[in-house]
Structures are given as structure tokens and as C-alpha cells.
Amino acid sequence: MSTPALPAVPRVLRGWYVLCTSDELGRGDKPIQRSLYGAPIVLWRGADGRPAALVDRCPHRDVPLSYGCVKGDHVQCAYHGWEFDHRGHVQRLPALVGEADKPARRAQAYTLREQQGFVWAWGDPDSQAQGEPFTFPFADKPGYLVVRQVMRARASLHAVAENALDVPHTAFLHGGLFRNDSATRNRITCKVERTPQRVQAEFIGEPRPTGLVARILSPSGGVVTHFDRFHMPCVVEVEYALGEENHIVNSAALTPADDYETVLYAVVSVRTRLPAALVRPVVQPLALKIFNQDAELLALQTRAIGQFGSARYVSTEVDLLGPHILKLLTWASKGTELDEARQVYRAEVQMEV
Amino acid sequence: MSTPALPAVPRVLRGWYVLCTSDELGRGDKPIQRSLYGAPIVLWRGADGRPAALVDRCPHRDVPLSYGCVKGDHVQCAYHGWEFDHRGHVQRLPALVGEADKPARRAQAYTLREQQGFVWAWGDPDSQAQGEPFTFPFADKPGYLVVRQVMRARASLHAVAENALDVPHTAFLHGGLFRNDSATRNRITCKVERTPQRVQAEFIGEPRPTGLVARILSPSGGVVTHFDRFHMPCVVEVEYALGEENHIVNSAALTPADDYETVLYAVVSVRTRLPAALVRPVVQPLALKIFNQDAELLALQTRAIGQFGSARYVSTEVDLLGPHILKLLTWASKGTELDEARQVYRAEVQMEV
Amino acid sequence: MSTPALPAVPRVLRGWYVLCTSDELGRGDKPIQRSLYGAPIVLWRGADGRPAALVDRCPHRDVPLSYGCVKGDHVQCAYHGWEFDHRGHVQRLPALVGEADKPARRAQAYTLREQQGFVWAWGDPDSQAQGEPFTFPFADKPGYLVVRQVMRARASLHAVAENALDVPHTAFLHGGLFRNDSATRNRITCKVERTPQRVQAEFIGEPRPTGLVARILSPSGGVVTHFDRFHMPCVVEVEYALGEENHIVNSAALTPADDYETVLYAVVSVRTRLPAALVRPVVQPLALKIFNQDAELLALQTRAIGQFGSARYVSTEVDLLGPHILKLLTWASKGTELDEARQVYRAEVQMEV
DSSP states (O other), rough: OOOOOOOOOOOOOEEEEEEEETTTOOOOSSSEEEEEEEEEEEEETTTSSOOEEEEEEETTTTOGGGGGGGETTEEETTTTEEOTTOOOOOOTTOOOOOOOOGGGGOOOOOEEEEETTTEESSTTTTTTSSSSOOOOOOOOTTTEEEEEEEEESOHHHHHHHHHHHHHHGGGGTTTTTTTOOSSSOOOEEEEEEEETEEEEEEESBBBOOOOHHHHHHOOOOOEEEEEEEETTEEEEEEEEEEEETTTEEEEEEEEEETEEEOOOEEEEEEEEOOOHHHHHHHHHHHHHHHHHHHHHHHHHHHHHHHHSSOOOOOOOTTTSHHHHHHHHHHHHHTTTOOOOHHHHHEEEEEEEE | OOOOOOOOOOOOOSSSEEETTTTTSSSSSSOEEEETTEEEEEEOOTTTTTTEEEESTTTTOOOGGGGGGTTTTTEOOOOOOOOOOOTOOOEEEHHHHSOOGGGGGGGOBEEEETTTTTEESSSSSSSSOOOOOOOOTTTSSTTTOOOOOEESSSHHHHHHHHHHHGGGGGTTTTTTSOOOOSSOOOEEEEEEEEEEEEEEEEEESSSEEEEEEEEHHHHTTTBBBEEEEEEETTTTEEEEEEEEEEEEEEEEEEEOEEEEEEEEEEEEEEEOOOOEEEOOOOOOOOHHHHHHHHHHHHHHHHHHHHHHHSSOOOOOOOSSSSSEEEHHHHHHTTTTHHHHHHHHHEEEEEEEO | SSSOOOOOOOOOOOOOOEEEETSSSSSSSOOOOEEEEEEEEEEEEEESSSSSEEEEEEEOOOOOOSSSSEEEEEEETTTTTEEOOTTOEEEOOOOOSSSSEEEEEEEEOOEEEEEEEEEEEETTTOOOOOOOOOTTTTOTTTTOOEEEEEESSSHHHHHHHHHHOSSGGTTEEEEEESSSOOSSSOOOEEEEEEEEEEEEEEEOBBBBSHHHHHHHHOOTTTTEEEEEEEEEETTTEEHHHHHHHHEEEEEEEEEEEEEEHHHHHHEEEEEESOOHHHHHHHHHHHHHHHHHHHHHHHHHHHHHHHHTTSOOOOOOOOOSSHHHHHHHHHHHHHHHOHHHSHHHSSEEEEEEE
């Protein structure tokens, strides 16, 4: 246990991930660096306004292209001035007499989409993208207060996703803020449904949580409609309706900067009878406090997994989504079409909340 | 040599080790974390006053239980509120409908003993302890000044034990404090005796050391009785009688927090004609200075072993105990009953001091 | 890519390397530590003024001898006072009754030469040195301003050597200081010649560079004579003659402290019509600025090679010397006498500068 190592995680490269926000990718002459599962990526916005992304290594001498600068639509290496276009082709090779571009000299390129203020990349460079990135359903909807926030957690995508969608821990780690650990608990029914692209839990009969956030939003109690969803390979979504007036959708695109380093691009959409000017200053600090509690715990979890060299992970029935998320990621990372992976799974579970 | 790694050490898990002092394990609601050969251990004191220790990893999601809190006699995980008793059994599993405890959900438990102000653990969790921990013979004896001190060294248990019991280095590393490197040395006889549980050196004919400590204790010189002992798997003991009146027993239980990180729980017992109020303020700072010289050197030794990837360790006859300690630890770590390991070994060596 | 590792480099141990300057190895009683390909080396100057160097590990207990002190012509270990001479033989072993020196107790010794203010070592300890160290031809020559400088770069010897002798990058990384990236470039001819001991490029038809350094030295332009040379296993040499009056030889002995940590012992010799009092305060800061730009880039290159786990290195015709240097180092590190390695290679390449 002296030289601990974190075990490998399932890496799904064939999928869409957020690399940065549109704001982070300005129009300056300096490219930016991001990473996906440890692979450094250089991003820049060409003179034509289009974002571009390459593997962040000049094929010539391994220097990060992000150390260079933007020249028109190209990125230029700082070392010998090689210039690459958005496809990774060499458009200029100073000093050389002859053709600049040759296949061996090209940098690998990522397919990008820019939408809803995010720059998404197909995770596998130089390959054919499939489908389109996730659209946040309430990110642009009139009548909703929308708050965006970029956060980081020192944990795997899977651990962050499970944590974001897990109900039982809220009464302990966030005791008093959202739910409470009370002697008298209510038994509710949870319907779980898993398809190859998504796993969802629906909570039936859940009373309004007793913590501070819920009491602010719905002082009179009321019936709760509650869904937790994971969309492959990286989106978590918690949807709450409290009474008639309150609708909260807490989503985030999770980007595995590395196996155990996850960036959360969160989009919180709230519709409530309270004015936005009242909701935002109360809800945002509470949400950040809750996230910081999760992030601190997840970092300790990662550290322990490293110390022991593996994850133990003994699950029970009330770990509703985590084990399914791990299955979906594992199957997809193997790239094979397993029979079990194609089937729709449904179950009902009792839980005391 | 670019990516150096420290070589493995013999790990004797089947033995008693000090994990903390009784004082360090208070009655608060926060557990503490210690480690043994790199394995994190959570310790707490239940409402009944009894100490308890488990492997510091919640079986559910790998979160350190030491990040949680004490609930009555149990420790509670901070993540989902699982509660464990001193055997590692699950006493509460919130949200789950059904039985909390199942063998797969249990944490591994350490057998403990609390005596003489120390909490000892059998190093192998969930296994049958054998025998009892070492008793410091002069820790509670009337007429003795007893000083306790917890220290750390960045070196293996074996290197720390050899260093603590080694005579020749004192004239160099601690020159002037204890012994001196003089041109005129005295030839003395050393009797070495090794049994499976202990190795001891007796020094015959040793004059009173010429350094500062010895001159304070025995200004008139006198005959020296001197034993150095290692008790398996972790106790070092240096016993000195100087003349009629002075008796010093310098012992320490060594705890391998990791392969190359050793905690020393030292117990120094002194009987002398000088009053304790005089001895303590002189001897304690000198002892700490000597220890700090050893600790700095041992850290450099460890660093060099890492750089070279292995220990060279060319021993001579006057390395009286170190090679025997390594044999005892190596044999015990293999868990087999070798013929050689069962035999009693005796030798006489000449040494110039 | 989560636990990146730098790939191995060709290590030529059978060759002469600078370990320190004569000034760094004073006459005090403290030895100094240097390293070669990660192997720590202790150096000291005996009472007789002669430098000595051993593998920096006491054979007894692995303690660095550089933590000890100089005793007459010997180095003494801080732990048990063992004393070693310049051959690594044990000259004193305190406490032991009997002979101090035995082959198993000896430290490995380096063959040294001290010349031109540098202490050179044959890189393979306890082996027969061949030939003599490199002599800097203009380090002591009358009429030359000579500036010496010790610098460090976080990159392999090969990467540092290629960088030091590479022409095309100067227009970009050092744009404006030495060369410029201009739309109108001149096509020149480069003659490359490689023998087993050396590779050299001669540049024919090169106009005076347009950057600041060249304009100071030769305001009227003039014809340029320019050679870049690599002498096995570690010397780079850039020789410029600008017009009749200016002669600049920029040399450095490169010492691989580790695979990716190179120390440069630079010797710059300048003969110009300008007085030294004018040249030094202008040229030295510019040279250091250029070196710092190279060092920052080389560190990023090394980091990227570690992140990707290997170097990609797609070379073109105008990478005149780097690929040949790598061949010479690789062949020599294998220690075999390949046919290809023995042949003289000559080529002519066109380059736009």
C-alpha cells in the first residue's frame, strides 16, 4: 500500500462532452488547453468565429500547441512556427522547401458543436461523430431563472454522477440543508428504468423534504414529483416539481478531465412563484455549500480508493442508479453490443426517506 | 534511476503494535485515523469507554469512516449514515427496508488492548490475536522518572530499530553528546543471543562513555552494565546501569505507519541519585537532539535506497543486532516455521569503543 | 494517461561529462553532490588539492557520503565514520577489530580530469576511461572575451542539444532577438557531415541575421560563416564568423543529471571590433533571455512527452542535426559496433532562412 495507484475507470470516448463554455473560448490570440481522460486538447476560435480543437501536441517536436498563438483561422506552434487548420492539416511549415502538409505531420482533430453557450466535442478525435450533444431542456426556456456554474471534483465521472443523483446521502452529508435524518421516515416507491442511453428513477409518494431549501420553495408542503436521470455518457439531471408552482431542474454535463478529475458544467433552471431576485441570493449559496460538501467527500473517497488500490463498493437496493450508471459506462467502454446492454431494465424498490 | 521506487520491506502483521496513546484517543465525537503498513485504521472510544478500531474504509462507498463521527458505541459514516460497532457489524443502514447487517457489508475489525497508557492492536484484522502486547517493565515502577515521547522517522521499522540499538555510530553522528571518536579506544566483548522472539547484545567491560550525558549521570565514572534488546516485532530497549545508583531504560514501541514511515512511542525510565527536577530539563533536550540527528540521517538513508532502488547494506562483525533483527522480521513475515528461525543463536564479538 | 511516465532515453555512460566547475569544488570540509543519469555522485577535493568522486552511497548503510565530511584526502561517512580514499577503498572502519578495507566494502570510483576550470568524469565508474575530455578551443585564447555560465533545462540531453543547434526555431521562439519570421526568405544550402564522433552542419550563403544580436555585432551586414556541431557524447558548438572582425563560438558541455534534467556548462568566446566592456553587458542578458525562452519551451516539451508516454517527433529535411544526434547517442548507448554507425554520412539540404 506504499505506492498506491488509482484503478482504471471505464472510458467512453465515443460520446459528446463539454470542453469549455463559449465565454471561456474568447477571440484573443491565445489558444486554451482542456483535457479529456487525461488527453490534452488545444482549443481556439478562428478569425471566422468557429471553434476548433486538436490533440494538444505538435507532431513535430511534441510541444503543446496551446503554448503557441492563433494566426487567422490557424493555430501556430511556438517552437518552429508550424501552422495547423481546424482539421489538423499543416498549412505552413517555415524553412522547409516543398509541400507543408503530409498525413504524418497532421494533428488529430476533434469534431465540435457550439450550442447553448457550451463547446461540445466528440471524445474520439479523427473519428466519425454520431448523433448530437445533449440539449438542456430548460436552459433557454422563458419564465425560468437559469444559473450556470462550472465546478470541479477530484473523483471519477461515475462517482460524481452517482453522488449527484443519490437520495439517501442528503439526510447525512447535507443534513438540515435538504433532507434530515429523522426517526420517523416515510416509505416510498422508486421506479427504476434503464435503456442503453439512459437510466432514470421516479420517486412516488415522497413528501416535501424537511430541509431549508425545500421549505423556502414550498412553505405549505404539497406533493412532490421527482425524477433523477443519467443520460449517456455524461449528463445528470434532477427534476423536482413541488406543488403547482415550483419546478426545479438541476442538470450538469460532467467532463472527465482525467480518470479521477471531473469538471461539472451545471445548469440549474428554476420556475417558482418567488421572484428571481429573491431566489437566486438564497439558493445559489446553499447549492454551492451542498456541492462543496460533496466535493470534499468525493476527494476523500478517491484518496481511499487509491490507498487501497481498488474500490470495494458494496451496494444495496437503495443505491438506485449508481450501479446502473457503472454498467452503462462499462458496456459502452468495451464498444461491444452485449445482449444485456441492449435490453430495457425495469424495477420497483422501496425506500425510507 | 529516473523513477525510483522504494523496495518492499518484510511486513509482520501477526504481532502487537501501538496505534496511539490513551490520551490521543479522547472521548469526543470525532474518530481518529492511524495507519499500519499503509493500511488506514479508524479508532474511536465508545460511550462505554472502550477503544475500537476498524479498517478505515466504509464497505459501501470507500469513504474513510474517520471522516464520520461517533454515535454512542458506534462509528457513523459521513456519506450515508451507516453505523458500525466495534466488531465492524452494521448496526444501522438508513433508507434501506430490511436487515442492516450482512457479512459482505461489514468492516474488518482490529483486536485491541489498552495498557500503560497505550492502545495496542493485533496487526492482522479479523484474525485471532496471539499472546499479549509488550509490557514496559519500568514504565510504572516507583522511584523512576518516566518520560514519554511520540516521534516519527522517515525510515523502515528495521532501520529505526537497528539505529536505536547501534553503538558504533554514537561516536560520529552524536559525537560529543554520548560517545566520542577518540584515538585511544577500549576493546570490549559483546555477547549476542538470538531467540525467535528476541535478540540481545550484552556489553562487557565498557567504560563509562565520555560524552556529556554520561558525565552528568555518573561524574565519578564507574562500571557500566549495558544491554541492547529487540523484542519481536517492534520493541527496542536499551538498558544501562552506571555505578550503583543510576539505571536508565530507554524503550520504544515502533509502529510502521508505512513501509518507510515509523512512529516511535518512547518510554524512558531513569533512576538516579539526582532529583528528577534536575535530570529532566537536561536529559530531555539532549535526547531529542540525539533523536533529531538520527531522524535526519535515516531520512537520507531512505532517500538513497529509493534512488538506487535497493539497499546495499554491507555489514561487518560490529553490526551486532541489525542483521539479526532483519532475519527475525523476514522469517516472521514469511509465516513459515523455518528450522533456522527456531534455533537459539549465540556469539561473542570484540568491539573497540 | 493518468499515471504518465517519461520514456527511457539512450544513456551513453562511456564518455566524459562535466560534473562541476573547479570553483564549485572548493577546499572546504564539505563534499558536494552531483548526479549523472540519476546516479548521485559525491565529489570532494583532498588536502592534496586533487578532486575525487565516488558513487554517493556508503556501502555499509546506504547513507550519502556527501552528508559526511572531508578528512585529509578522504571522505568520511556521517553515520559510522567509515573513511574512503579517491579509489573508494576503506581507509578506516571505526569499532571494527581487524582489516578495514575489503573489496565488498568499497565504493565505486569515477576517473576524473580537471581542465579549463571544469571537473570532468568518465561516466562509467570503476571502468577504464578512454581518450580525454573535450577541450574548448577558444576558452583560453588571447583576444577573446570569454563568458561562462551554468544553466539547467528540464529536458533530455538530446532535446537540449538539438535545440541548441537548431536554426529554424530562432525566427519564432526568439523572434526579433536573433532571426525574424519574414515573408521574404533566402534559400541557402546546408552541408551535413556525420562521423561516429561528431555531426556538423555548414551553412552556405546565409545572410547576416536580421535580429538585434547580429545587428549589434555587425552593423554593416557582411558574409556569414556558420557551423553547428555536436561532439559525442555531450558537447554542442555554434561557430559564427560575421565579416572579417567578428568571431563567436558558443559552446556547452551538456551533463544529463537525469534522463530529463540537463545541466549546461556554457562557454561563449567572442572576438569583435567592439570592446569587451561594451559587448558583455549587451550580449549576456540577451543570451540569457534566449536561453530562458528555450528552457521554458523544453520543459513543456518534456511534460507533453510524459503526458503522452512517448515522443512523436515527426522530422523533416530541415531538422538538420537532431535526428543524427539521436542516432549517435542510440548507437553508442547500445555499445555495439554497427556497420551503419561506423560510416561517414554526407548530405546537402536546401533551407529557407
